[in-house]
Amino acid sequence: MLQVNGERLWASLMEMAQVGATARGGVRRLALTDEDRRSRDLFSHWCRDAGMSVSVDQVGNVFARRAGLDAEQAPVLIGSHLDTQPEGGRFDGVYGVLAGLELVRALNDAGVTTRKPIDIVSWTNEEGARFTPAMLGSAVFTGATPLAEALAKSDVQGITLADALDSSGYRGMRAATGNTVDAYFEVHIEQGPVLENNGTTIGVVTGGQAIRWLDVTLTGVAAHAGTTPMRYRKDAFFACAQIAAELEQIVEQYAPRGLITIGQVDIPNSSRNTIAGQIAFTVDLRHPDDAQLDAMERDLRGACARVAQARGVNLQVSTYWSSPATPFDPVCVALVAQAVEALGYSHERIVSGAGHDAIHLARHCPSAMVFIPCVDGLSHNEAEDALPDDVTRGANVLLGAVLARAGLIGRSSPGE
Amino acid sequence: MLQVNGERLWASLMEMAQVGATARGGVRRLALTDEDRRSRDLFSHWCRDAGMSVSVDQVGNVFARRAGLDAEQAPVLIGSHLDTQPEGGRFDGVYGVLAGLELVRALNDAGVTTRKPIDIVSWTNEEGARFTPAMLGSAVFTGATPLAEALAKSDVQGITLADALDSSGYRGMRAATGNTVDAYFEVHIEQGPVLENNGTTIGVVTGGQAIRWLDVTLTGVAAHAGTTPMRYRKDAFFACAQIAAELEQIVEQYAPRGLITIGQVDIPNSSRNTIAGQIAFTVDLRHPDDAQLDAMERDLRGACARVAQARGVNLQVSTYWSSPATPFDPVCVALVAQAVEALGYSHERIVSGAGHDAIHLARHCPSAMVFIPCVDGLSHNEAEDALPDDVTRGANVLLGAVLARAGLIGRSSPGE
Numbered sequence: 152m153l154q155v156n157g158e159r160l161w162a163s164l165m166e167m168a169q170v171g172a173t174a175r176g177g178v179r180r181l182a183l184t185d186e187d188r189r190s191r192d193l194f195s196h197w198c199r200d201a202g203m204s205v206s207v208d209q210v211g212n213v214f215a216r217r218a219g220l221d222a223e224q225a226p227v228l229i230g231s232h233l234d235t236q237p238e239g240g241r242f243d244g245v246y247g248v249l250a251g252l253e254l255v256r257a258l259n260d261a262g263v264t265t266r267k268p269i270d271i272v273s274w275t276n277e278e279g280a281r282f283t284p285a286m287l288g289s290a291v292f293t294g295a296t297p298l299a300e301a302l303a304k305s306d307v308q309g310i311t312l313a314d315a316l317d318s319s320g321y322r323g324m325r326a327a328t329g330n331t332v333d334a335y336f337e338v339h340i341e342q343g344p345v346l347e348n349n350g351t352t353i354g355v356v357t358g359g360q361a362i363r364w365l366d367v368t369l370t371g372v373a374a375h376a377g378t379t380p381m382r383y384r385k386d387a388f389f390a391c392a393q394i395a396a397e398l399e400q401i402v403e404q405y406a407p408r409g410l411i412t413i414g415q416v417d418i419p420n421s422s423r424n425t426i427a428g429q430i431a432f433t434v435d436l437r438h439p440d441d442a443q444l445d446a447m448e449r450d451l452r453g454a455c456a457r458v459a460q461a462r463g464v465n466l467q468v469s470t471y472w473s474s475p476a477t478p479f480d481p482v483c484v485a486l487v488a489q490a491v492e493a494l495g496y497s498h499e500r501i502v503s504g505a506g507h508d509a510i511h512l513a514r515h516c517p518s519a520m521v522f523i524p525c526v527d528g529l530s531h532n533e534a535e536d537a538l539p540d541d542v543t544r545g546a547n548v549l550l551g552a553v554l555a556r557a558g559l560i561g562r563s564s565p566g567e
Numbered sequence: 568m569l570q571v572n573g574e575r576l577w578a579s580l581m582e583m584a585q586v587g588a589t590a591r592g593g594v595r596r597l598a599l600t601d602e603d604r605r606s607r608d609l610f611s612h613w614c615r616d617a618g619m620s621v622s623v624d625q626v627g628n629v630f631a632r633r634a635g636l637d638a639e640q641a642p643v644l645i646g647s648h649l650d651t652q653p654e655g656g657r658f659d660g661v662y663g664v665l666a667g668l669e670l671v672r673a674l675n676d677a678g679v680t681t682r683k684p685i686d687i688v689s690w691t692n693e694e695g696a697r698f699t700p701a702m703l704g705s706a707v708f709t710g711a712t713p714l715a716e717a718l719a720k721s722d723v724q725g726i727t728l729a730d731a732l733d734s735s736g737y738r739g740m741r742a743a744t745g746n747t748v749d750a751y752f753e754v755h756i757e758q759g760p761v762l763e764n765n766g767t768t769i770g771v772v773t774g775g776q777a778i779r780w781l782d783v784t785l786t787g788v789a790a791h792a793g794t795t796p797m798r799y800r801k802d803a804f805f806a807c808a809q810i811a812a813e814l815e816q817i818v819e820q821y822a823p824r825g826l827i828t829i830g831q832v833d834i835p836n837s838s839r840n841t842i843a844g845q846i847a848f849t850v851d852l853r854h855p856d857d858a859q860l861d862a863m864e865r866d867l868r869g870a871c872a873r874v875a876q877a878r879g880v881n882l883q884v885s886t887y888w889s890s891p892a893t894p895f896d897p898v899c900v901a902l903v904a905q906a907v908e909a910l911g912y913s914h915e916r917i918v919s920g921a922g923h924d925a926i927h928l929a930r931h932c933p934s935a936m937v938f939i940p941c942v943d944g945l946s947h948n949e950a951e952d953a954l955p956d957d958v959t960r961g962a963n964v965l966l967g968a969v970l971a972r973a974g975l976i977g978r979s980s981p982g983e
Contacts, residue, residue, distance in 0.1 A: 343794025362793065364839060375946065376828035376851045377778065378759025378920030381818060383944070388829050392811035399805050402797060412792035413804050415837045423780060423830045423849045423887075433839040435792045471839075504794030528799070530791065 152493065153261055153559075155550055157543030160253040164542070167193060167233075167249060168241040177533025178241055182234040182276035183211065183315035190233040191321060194248060194273060201255050203271070207323025210291040210301055211275035211316045214325070217255045219268040220560050225333040226268040227557040228516075229254065229549065230508065232277030232288075239278070240535020242340045242525065242542075248273045250338045250546040254553060266558030267333055274508045275321075281306045282315075289508035291327045293515035298327050332516040334483050334556050337509040338549045339520060340537050344528030345501060352544055353491045354501035354522030358478035359510040360408075361444040363470065365434040367394075367455060370465040373420070373428025388418060388427035390462045397454045398434075402447070408502070409447055410437040433471075439502040441476050477510050480517035483556070487519050490551025496544050505530075521548050568909065569677055569975075571966055573959030576669040580958070583609060583649075583665065584657040593949025594657055598650040598692035599627065599731035606649040607737055610664060610689060617671050619687070623739025626707040626717055627691035627732045630741070633671050635684040636976050641749040642684040643973040644932075645670065645965065646924065648693035648704075655694070656951020658756045658941065658958075664689045666754045666962040670969060682974030683749055690924045691737075697722045698731075705924035707743045709931035714743050750899050750972050751928040754937040754965045756953050758921050760944030768960055769907045770917035770938030774894035775926040776824075777860040779886065781850040783810075783871060786881040789836070789844025804834060804843035806878045813870045814850075818863070824918070825863055826853040849887075855918040857892045893926050896933035899972070903935050906967025912960050921946075937964045 170193060171179045171186035180186040191213055195205045198215035205215050216226065231247025251271035258265070274292070279285025282304045290296035302313040316322035341347075346354050371385030395413055402411045412435040418427045434451065438444040452468055459466035491498045501522055503510070512518045523545035526536040586609060587595045587602035596602040607629055611621045614631035621631045632642065647663025667687035674681070690708070695701025698720045706712035718729040732738035757763075762770050787801030811829055818827045828851040834843045850867065854860040868884055875882035907914045917938055919926070928934045939961035942952040 341794065342791055343796075344799050345794075345796060348799065360793070374944065375758055375921060376826065376830060377776070377853055377922070378757065378761075378946075379826075379944065380759075380761060380823055381826060382823065383760050383764065386828070388832065389811060389815050392808040392815070392829075395805060395808035396812045399808070407796055407798065410792065410795075410797060412802070412840065412842055413808075414792060414834070414839045414841050414843060416804065416832050416834060418830070418832060421831045424828065424851050425830050426828055427830060435840050437793055505791060506793070528790065528795065530794075 153257065153550065153554065155253045155257045155543060155546040157539065159256065160249060160546055161539050161542060163197070163249050163252065164241060164245065167245055171235065173238065173533055175533045177535070178235045178239050179237055180233065180235045181237065181281040182278065183281065183319045183321065187234050188319040188321065191273065194233060197252055198271065201252065201259060203255065206325045207321055208325040209298055209323060209327040210288050211321040211323065212288045212292060212327065213273045213321070215271045217258065217269045219265045219557065221266050224267040225331040226270040227553055228270045228272055228332045228335045229337070229553060230272035230274060230335070231337050231339060232274045232508065234276060234278050236278050236280050236531045238533050240530060240532060242535055242537045243342065243530055244277055246340060246542065247338050250549050253546055254550045257550060264560050265554065266560055269553065269557055277508055282312050286506055286508055286511055289511040292330065293511045294328055295511055295514070335509060335512040335516055335518040336483065336549055336553055337507060337520045338545045339507060339522060340525040340530060341522040342505050342525060342530035346522060346524040347526070347528060349499060350497070351499045352496040352523070352541060353498040353548055355484060355488050355491060355498055356479060356503050356520035356522055357484055357500050358439065358476060358513070359503045359506070360437045360439040361441045361476040362474045363436045363444060363448055364472040365436065366431065366469050366471050367434060368429065368431045368467040369459060370429045371427065374426045376424040376426055379426060384426055385462060385464050386426050387430040387464055390458055390464045391430045391432060394455055394458045397458065398451060401450045401454060405438060405443060405447055408439050409443065411435070437504065439476055477513050479513055479519045483517045483519035486552040486555045487521055487548060489555065490548045493551060494544070494547055496548070519552065521545055569673065569966065569970065571669045571673045571959060571962040573955060575672065576665060576962055577955050577958060579613070579665050579668065580657060580661065583661055587651070589654065589949055591949045593951070594651045594655050595653055596649060596651045597653065597697040598694065599697065599735045599737065603650050604735040604737065607689065610649060613668055614687065617668065617675060619671060622741045623737055624741040625714055625739060625743040626704050627737040627739065628704045628708060628743065629689045629737070631687045633674065633685045635681045635973065637682050640683040641747040642686040643969055644686045644688055644748045644751045645753070645969060646688035646690060646751070647753050647755060648690045648924065650692060650694050652694050652696050652947045654949050656946060656948060658951055658953045659758065659946055660693055662958065663753050663755050666965050669962055670966045673966065680976045681970065682976055685969065685973055693924055698728050702922055702924055702927055705927040708746065709927045710744055711927055711930070748932040751925060751932055751934040752899065752965055752969055753923060753925040754939070754961045755923060756941040756946060757938040758941060758946035761917060762938060762940040763942070763944060765915060766913070767915045768912040768939070768957060769914040769964055771900060771904050771907060771914055772895060772919050772936035772938055773900055773916050774855065774892060774929070775919045775922070776853045776855040777857045777892040778890045779852045779860060779864060780888040781852065782847065782885050782887050783850060784845065784847045784883040785875060786845045787843065790842045792840040792842055795842060800842055801878065801880050802842050803846040803880055806874055806880045807846045807848060810871055810874045813874065814867055817866045817870060821854060821859060821863055824855050825859065827851070853920065855892055893929050895929055895935045899933045899935035902968040902971045903937055903964060905971065906964045909967060910960070910963055912964070935968065937961050
């Protein structure tokens with residue numbers, strides 16, 4: 152069975168990790184900065200060395216093509232991203248890009264060709280750490296965000312994406328939209344602890360979960376901590392605490408797949424000896440099933456309303472952002488499952504908890520993802536790590552699924 | 568029975584409220600600013616008009632004396648403060664000072680004298696809004712804070728108290744410490760809702776409650792809101808919420824006098840889609856009884872430790888500040904009670920929830936306070952208000968208690 156060269160893939164990952172390397176072993180390659188440009192240059196250089204043709208589209212997405220036997224066929228696309236968080240790691244994104252490159256190198260070594268072309272893509276600004284929102288390059292590619300809207304986005308210094316593309320030299324001529332893709336595959340570290348805790352090597356990703364972001368504001372009465380008896384208080388903080396305690400109970404009814412996070416809490420004009428007159432907090436709700444997420448939100452709003460009324464505090468709940476569940480293509484998911492079974496690796500079906508370019512692509516073409524474990528579930532962190540064997544195995548699964556989709560034609564390596 | 572002229576007192580309060588008046592009906596007279604200087608000038612002018620001699624001590628406390636028959640006797644001191652919060656009201660502090668002045672004016676009208684001298688004082692920087700800590704003038708007077716330490720305190724612009732005293736012209740020659748006082752009386756708005764809600768006119772204040780300020784930090788693990796199953800989380804915010812919910816239950820065991828406030832909450836590096844890795848919050852605990860406050864703190868620490876251990880989060884609890892309960896002098900409190908009973912006003916015994924200069928004085932000489940209701944319990948607020956009848960009655964109670972202590976000698980008004 153055709154397999155990748157794990158040592159070569161690891162060496163490329165470590166060489167790429169030098170571009171924007173931080174003192175603590177992480178990587179800082181914000182989108183379209185000089186570090187990102189150097190990583191794009193290196194990737195393009197490696198692709199040309201592997202005999203691929205490189206092109207750049209209007210939003211800076213970099214494509215490298217390995218021709219197929221049938222030039223009329225839409226390509227099988229493999230990708231992820233080279234940009235990182237400000238204190239990012241050596242695997243998030245770059246692994247999916249360089250696994251695609253290693254797959255092509257392995258095909259070259261074996262002297263084989265495929266019926267459909269194979270394209271590798273590095274998407275622009277996946278992290279959202281420089282330009283908001285995240286996954287901007289794949290959003291434009293799939294038509295979710297108009298090109299002009301994306302080009303007008305600016306970073307905290309007021310530099311637009313258009314200007315950043317121009318200064319980096321990565322504003323390409325290729326049309327960013329209207330491209331036909333046969334299928335999209337992305338391999339990525341899990342960015343969570345599930346595979347590692349279960350001792351599983353490969354996650355066969357079945358889709359992205361539904362996400363809803365709510366903003367809650369409770370308004371009571373600010374008053375003096377020393378002169379206001381408890382029974383006269385309308386303390387917004389204690390109302391929030393009771394709601395949070397109830398929400399934690401509620402989410403147990405949706406275990407293990409329902410998730411709730413209260414990440415930000417703000418008491419305006421807070422003071423140590425003043426009763427909180429108002430509190431604002433965020434809620435992040437997630438579930439793989441839209442109907443279950445709707446039910447979670449109903450329960451949440453019910454708990455908020457009940458507590459607010461009982462305490463005589465004013466309640467406002469608004470939806471900041473909502474994203475439906477995104478199932479991946481059953482055929483592509485099956486190709487991933489077949490590949491991992493053929494290789495004999497332990498595996499489980501898993502839902503992607505984080506956002507990925509593949510979530511956009513799934514609304515555009517048949518798509519699937521492969522997850523490998525990351526050490527301690529850590530990501531978006533300079534200590535982010537993955538084991539070499541897992542990195543190799545994930546790339547082998549990608550290779551198996553892509554070849555099944557692209558059609559392996561002949562094997563006539565000069566060495567054989 | 569000798570009584571004050573309520574209309575004159577109200578007119579003086581309203582005239583003084585013009586000094587630093589704000590557009591929304593409040594007052595802004597930060598300590599030793601030009602507004603504060605003008606209020607001191609006006610107060611001094613009124614006192615001299617009432618035949619009193621005015622002196623200023625080394626920390627800017629302004630004293631006005633009405634001589635008694637026996638010049639060897641220590642004075643009965645009446646006071647409060649003329650400075651305000653940045654968005655303060657028309658009664659907090661100034662009422663206690665001008666009630667003293669009205670008392671003297673009423674004695675003058677009646678042509679009576681007292682055995683002991685009567686001094687009125689306006690303390691420097693009671694609010695703590697410009698220089699920290701609050702109640703600085705009375706702290707120096709009673710020896711709680713050394714003069715040199717107070718003079719070196721600086722505001723946010725780096726101006727020291729010494730410089731501010733010099734530029735306002737209120738750095739006096741009189742010794743700030745070592746003064747003998749026969750007794751101290753202070754009348755003040757309650758700054759809470761108890762008297763108003765109980766329909767009581769006068770609060771006979773028995774002392775100041777014990778206060779303890781704690782800092783609590785819970786450290787869990789920050790992680791991705793989308794990829795981390797609930798069972799693997801160490802969410803510092805939900806730990807805080809459970810602790811808060813338990814503390815609210817615990818304080819009910821100390822009802823109605825135990826108070827708990829969580830006024831400030833901070834999640835460092837918070838983000839909507841990141842599980843709170845750490846949370847820091849403040850706790851303000853109060854109870855009139857030191858032993859009960861100790862018990863409350865023990866229960867609080869127990870709840871924190873139990874929840875932290877059950878959730879596997881790290882706990883740190885430290886004491887930021889602690890102030891013991893300060894009982895007022897039983898004899899002085901009895902004089903207040905007798906005065907209010909003689910006047911026939913409704914009254915109740917009450918503990919002061921807020922800090923007052925009288926708390927410092929109580930550690931220096933026999934002291935007591937009189938409270939009157941304030942509308943909706945509001946204070947430190949431009950909407951702070953009090954009813955004219957209550958203002959008059961509080962001053963009458965003050966008059967009765969002070970005369971009983973100072974010794975009313977003769978009544979030979981020219982008008983009689």
